[in-house]
Each structure stands twice: as structure tokens, then as C-alpha cells.
Amino acid sequence: MKHTRPLLFVSLLAVLAPLAAAAPQETPAELAQERRAEILDTAERYARLEWQGSEKNVLHGEDADGIRVDTADDSIDSTGWHPDGRKSVGMPYSWGGFTSIEEFERGLEAGLYAGLVPKSERAMPSRQAMGLDCSGFVSRCWNLPQKQSTRSLGSLSFELASYDELLPGDILNKFDSHVVLFAGFADEERTRARVIEAARIKVAEAEYDVAVLQANGFVPMRYKPLDARWVPMDRLEAEFEVASTGGEFLPDGTHADLALLRNPLRDARAGEWARYAKTEDRYEGVELFTTRMVARVVEGSVDVQAVHLQQGMSLMRGATRDASAPFTTALVDFAGFVEPIQDLEVVVGQVDNGEYTIGERSFPARRIHAVLEGKLLARHKLFPIGIEVECIQSDEVSLQGVLEAEYRTEVTWSTDENGDRTISQETKTFGLLGFGGVSVD
Numbered sequence: 001m002k003h004t005r006p007l008l009f010v011s012l013l014a015v016l017a018p019l020a021a022a023a024p025q026e027t028p029a030e031l032a033q034e035r036r037a038e039i040l041d042t043a044e045r046y047a048r049l050e051w052q053g054s055e056k057n058v059l060h061g062e063d064a065d066g067i068r069v070d071t072a073d074d075s076i077d078s079t080g081w082h083p084d085g086r087k088s089v090g091m092p093y094s095w096g097g098f099t100s101i102e103e104f105e106r107g108l109e110a111g112l113y114a115g116l117v118p119k120s121e122r123a124m125p126s127r128q129a130m131g132l133d134c135s136g137f138v139s140r141c142w143n144l145p146q147k148q149s150t151r152s153l154g155s156l157s158f159e160l161a162s163y164d165e166l167l168p169g170d171i172l173n174k175f176d177s178h179v180v181l182f183a184g185f186a187d188e189e190r191t192r193a194r195v196i197e198a199a200r201i202k203v204a205e206a207e208y209d210v211a212v213l214q215a216n217g218f219v220p221m222r223y224k225p226l227d228a229r230w231v232p233m234d235r236l237e238a239e240f241e242v243a244s245t246g247g248e249f250l251p252d253g254t255h256a257d258l259a260l261l262r263n264p265l266r267d268a269r270a271g272e273w274a275r276y277a278k279t280e281d282r283y284e285g286v287e288l289f290t291t292r293m294v295a296r297v298v299e300g301s302v303d304v305q306a307v308h309l310q311q312g313m314s315l316m317r318g319a320t321r322d323a324s325a326p327f328t329t330a331l332v333d334f335a336g337f338v339e340p341i342q343d344l345e346v347v348v349g350q351v352d353n354g355e356y357t358i359g360e361r362s363f364p365a366r367r368i369h370a371v372l373e374g375k376l377l378a379r380h381k382l383f384p385i386g387i388e389v390e391c392i393q394s395d396e397v398s399l400q401g402v403l404e405a406e407y408r409t410e411v412t413w414s415t416d417e418n419g420d421r422t423i424s425q426e427t428k429t430f431g432l433l434g435f436g437g438v439s440v441d
Contacts, residue, residue, distance in 0.1 A: 032226045036169035042141045043181050043196040046091045046132065046203040049101060055083050057114040059128075067126045072115030072201045079201050081114055090202035091132055093117060096125025097198075098136040098147035117200060121379050134179045137198035138171055141181055142223055145313035150179050151378065152338035156317045157221035158229060163210050164190060169226060172218040176380055180206075180218070224305075225316045231295040233307055236273050238436045239398070240361060245277050245431020246404065247358030249367050249392055256366060258349035261327035264393070264401045268294045268302045268323060272398040274435040278308075280428050286310060290336070290430070292399055300324055304399075306336070328370065331389060334400050335407045335428060341385060344374035356392050356403050358432065363394040365403060376411055384412045398435040405430045 026034075059069045060076075072092040074080040081088035091104060092115030099107070107130040108114070116129040132140065139148045148156065153173050160166065166182045172195065173179040179197075186192035186207050193213060196205050224230045273293035280288065289309040295318065296303040305318040321333060328346055348371035356365035368391045375382035391405040407428045414422045 028228070028232070035226060036167065038143070039141045039169040039181070040183060040196075042143070043137075043183070043203075045101060046137060046140070046198075047196050047205050048089060049091050049104075049203075050087055050089055051081075051105070051108065052085055052087060053081050053083055053108060053114050054085060056111040057108060058083050059113045063113070063126050063128045065127065067124045068119065069113055069126050069129050070117045070119065071113050071129070072117050072131065076117060077201050081202070090204050091198075092130070092202050093133060093198050093200055094125070094129045094131025094136075095123050095133055096136070096147075097129065097131040097133050098139060099130045099132055100140065104130050115202075132198045132203060134198045137196075137203055138179055138181055141169075143313060144315045145308070145310035146315060149176075149338070150174065151176050151340070153179060153221065155319055155338060156315070157223055158227050160220040160222055163193070163214065163220050165222075166193070166220050167222070167226075170220060170222045172213055173221050174216065174218045176378070177217075180208075182220075223316075224318055230316070230318075231293070231305060233273070233291060233293055233305070236275075236291070236293070236436060238434045240359075240436070241434035242359040242432070245358075245433060247356050247392075249354055249356045249365065251352045251354040251367065254353045256351040256353060258328065258346065258351050258368065258370060259326075261351070261366075263323055263325055263327050263330045264395065264399070265302045265304075265321055265323040265325075265330055268297055268399065269437060270294050270297055272435075272437040274397065274399045274402070275433045276402075276430040277433055278428065278430050281426050283310070289433075294399060297323075328372065330400060331368070331370065331391060332372065332387060334391075334402055334405065334430075335387075335389075337409075340377040342375045342377060342382065344372055347371040347373055356394060358403065363396050363403065365392050365394040367392050386410045397432065398437055402430060403432050 058071050058073055063069050070076060072080050073083050081092055094116040095118040113129045115131045116126055135149050135153060136147045138153065150173055153171065168182060168184050170182045171179050172182060180195040181197065183194040183196055186194050191210050192207050193210055194207055271294060273291060275289065275291040278288040278290050290306055292304055292306045294302055295305045300323050302321045302323050303318060304321055308315040332341065332344060350369045352367045354365060354367065356363045368389065370389045372387045374385055376385040388408040389405065392403040393401045394403055395401055397403060410423055410425045412421050412423050
């Protein structure tokens, strides 16, 4: 990581615009009701989409990248779409899919494949296949800028105490398995639930016995901005701001023990916030911003909310953190990994003390280099993950004290008999744009 030149220049207008600002005449409850109506309208558009496909949209074999594709047509299921030009209804299911209606209509004309029905959990998404999987469908309905999984939806949602609390636009989520969008109850006794889902073949409406859903582990959840527990970030007053990220770190020759550093959340106060410009490999060339705020502090537990902005769309998530957890836990949590990580151990840890200058202000700071190893929980299995962190952190910065950070991760998905590994790598960077603290009602 270089510290002598800016990492990323950003538009002050885009960064400093109020987040989740509400029109003065609308209450939070009214805004939530409007959003619920929009969610259901989007869901019904996908379920009732009328379209015509052709043989050029069919594939039962390998695509140009060598990925197995079996389109969701009527040759594999009678409810599938019709390649003979007859009208089909409902966007097709596609493993890993996150296709908008507009993208789908353009893709049909371009000869892309309509759907991908996986043969196993080891199936891979195809760049040439269009459609939605269950969590991609919910992500579109919630108007999220990034596709979520049944593993990550929990960090965007509050778990409800019972099915009786469900309202249209909420979800029933089975971790690492399936998710459906709740549309309402089918009877006054609330024994049957009406849902809209992207199931094996297409997006469609369905009804299920509540008792069956409960017995199969489906948890009632609500997208956090629809709940009264969410604290809107519409009045963030800055103590410090810069127009571009990146500064200069000057070490003073002294060092610290990573194992002895305190979790910065130990001193968290409700209302503290920090805003960052962010980059990720998979969103190259896209402006990304993230703002974190401490919503509540209760008996050593800290509720941290986050709003992520991407091309005018927002994704809101949050989590409850243990303020007494080790510093390295807080360091990894800052990266915002949506998949659970277990058995995390420090392989390398080095801390240099010094001073960091950004804009016209200098901070006493520490430069941290750490290599950590653990297990990533995904697809019902644990996969080895390595995380290398370069971070500059100061106790004078709100929330978790990060001035800039870079995370390089590597996940090993499989190893064959020859020892060859299937891996994925990703890099994320964060650069401070501003921080402050206000009272939170």
C-alpha cells in the first residue's frame, strides 16, 4: 500500500449528499409503506413477465467458458419456458443470477441463454445465462446494487420474533439454502403464507403452510430500513472532511504488540460515524462509498449500521459487535465480509507507530500489517481463507479509527488429487473521507 499519493479522487457532491433523507411531509412509517408497495410491485413484474424465447436461447451443455448450462425450458420441466415462440410467463431461474427485466429483454435478442438450472451445489454461474436465483430475486425486489446470498441477507435484516409479525416485503430465509419474499397471509388464521420466489424453474407466486415453513427452518426477517429499529443517517455533521483519500504515514521507530491493542469499539458512542471511498476488484471503475454509524451501545454490544452507495443505489446493512472482542476481530469485521468466517488465527502481525497526515490534519497513528487464516462458511461447507491486511488506524478517528486500509483475500474452494487448487482472490481498499459524531434519538 502506498501512502504518499491519493488512492482515489471523489466528487464532494456525491459523497456529502444526505443519506436516506426523508421528505419533510413523510414519516418513517409512511416511507416504509411506500417502499413495501414498490417491493411487491417489482416482485409481481418478475413473476408476471410475459416473453417469447427461441431455440437460440436454449443450451444443454457447456457454454463458451466451459460451464455447464441447462436452461429452464420445457424440455426439463413442463412448467419451463417454451422455445417454440409461444408466450412464457415469469423470469426463468438462473443459478447465481441477478438479471434485471431490461437486461433480460436485451439478452433474449442477443441470443443469451434463458436460465440455468443447477445439477448440484457445485454448479457455477454462467456469464451467458440470464435470470434470477432466489437471493438475486430478493436483491432486485429490495432494489439493492449488489446481489446478496441467503448467507448475507441476515446482515441486511432484523430477525422477527414470530411469523405473525410478517408484513408484505419481508422475507422467509433459510440460511445457505433458499429465501422467499412474503406477500401476505392467505387466511385470517395466518396458517398459510403467500409468497413470491425464484424457485427451480422460474419466478412465480406460491402458497405454503406456515407450519411447514417453520419446520423446514425458514426464519422471518425484515430488511432493516423497513423497521423502526433502523436509525436514518440523514443528519451527519462532520468534524473532519477531505476531498480525496490517501495521506502519508511517517513511522517514529517504535512498535506495538498487535495482541495487546484494544478493540476501538470499547469506547464507541452512539452517533459516531465515518465515511469512506471504497474499491473492489469486481466493481472496477464503479464509484463506491460506505458510511458506518454506531446506532446503539448496550452493555458492551455495539450496533453498527452501514449504508453502501453504488451508482445511485444504496444497500443498508448492520451488525451487533462485541466491544470486548480482540482487536484483530474488529480489524476483519471492518472489511465487511458478508460470509461468516470461523477459526481466525493471526499468522503475521506487525505494528509500527507514527503519524499520518491527510488534508491539513495529522493524527497519531499506527500502521498495521497482519496475515490471518481461517475458514469461510459457504455452501454448507468450510473453505480455507487467507486475509492479508494493511491498515492505518488512529484512536482520534471516530468509530473504528481506520484512516485507510487494504484487504487482500484468497479462498481455496477445492484441491484435486494432483494438488492443484481452485481459488478466488479479491482486493478491497478503503480511504477516509470524513467522520464525526451526533446524538442519536
